[in-house]
Amino acid sequence: MSRPQTLVGRSAIVTGAAQGIGKAIANDLARHGANVLIADMDGDKATATATAIAAEWGVKTTVSIGDLCTEDTNQAMLAAALAAFGKVDILVNNAGGGVIKNFLEHTPETLKTTIDRNLWTVIWGCRSVLPTLLEQGYGRIVSIGADSVRNGLWQHAAYNAAKGGVHGITTGLAREFAQSGVTFNSVAPCAVRTEQVDELMKSYPEAFEKFISVIPMARPGEMDEVASMVSYLVGEEASFVTGQTISVNGGSTML
Ligand SMILES: NC(=O)c1ccc[n+]([C@@H]2O[C@H](COP(=O)([O-])OP(=O)(O)OC[C@H]3O[C@@H](n4cnc5c(N)ncnc54)[C@H](O)[C@@H]3O)[C@@H](O)[C@H]2O)c1
Incomplete structure (x- = not known):
C-alpha cells in the first residue's frame, strides 16, 4: 500500500499496541509517516511489533512496557516517548479488552480488572500526556470506546460501564480544553475480527452469531477499518472535530 505521508514529523503513543487493533493503529500511523511508541504489558510482542513497523515504514519506533492502569507506568511511557522522539503529538488510548460475562457472574476481581483495564488506562493516559500537549498548543487524543455502550450488547454491562466512562471523559476534556489546540475523540467499534475474536468465533460460534x-x-x-478512522482523527484534516464518539460498526447503531 502507498504511504500518504500526512503525519510526517508527528510522534505518537499507541497503548495496547503489541497486537490486535492497537497494532493495526500503530502500523497505520507509521504508514502515514509518524514515529510510534508501542506501549503494552507484553514486552516480547511489543518489541516485535515495534521492530516490524520500523522496518516496514522507515519511521522511528520504541516501546514502553508495563501495566498501564497506574499513573507511574503512564508517566514512564511519556518519558520514553520524549526520550526517543523529542516530543509527543498524538496519544491513542487503545489498551483495554472485555471480561465478557453476565453481570451477576462477575467476581469482584473480574469487575475490578474490567474497570482498571478499560477506564483507568485511559484516565492515566490522558492525565500523563495532556500537560505536554497543552504546553506545545497542539495535540490529538483518541480513545477506543465501544459501540456496545450504545446498543447494550448482551454480557457487556460491566465492560460498558468502563467504556461509557471513556466516551464520557472524551466529551468532558473536549469541553474543558476546547481552545487549547488539543482535540479529544473516541472511536467505538462493534465486534472486530482480531486474533482473539477469531478464536471466539471457533470456540463459541453461537455467542458470536448473536453479537453479529x-x-x-x-x-x-x-x-484496518478501525485504524483508518483513528488516522483520520489524529490528522490535520480533523482540526474541527472534537468531543465525538464515532462508531465503526457496520450500522450496529445509527445516530
Ligand atoms: N476486538 C473487538 O471486537 C473490540 C470491540 C470493541 C472495542 N474494542 C476495544 O479495542 C481495543 C483493542 O482491543 P483488541 O481486540 O485489539 O484487544 P487485544 O486483547 O487483542 O489487544 C489488547 C492489547 O492491549 C494490551 N493491554 C491490555 N490491558 C493492558 C494494560 N492494562 N496495560 C498495558 N497493556 C494492556 C494487551 O497486552 C494487548 O496487547 C480495546 O480497548 C477493546 O476494548 C475491541
Missing part, C-alpha cells in the same frame, strides 16, 4: 446479529452488514469489522 445486531450488525446490519452481518460481519465483524476489520482491524
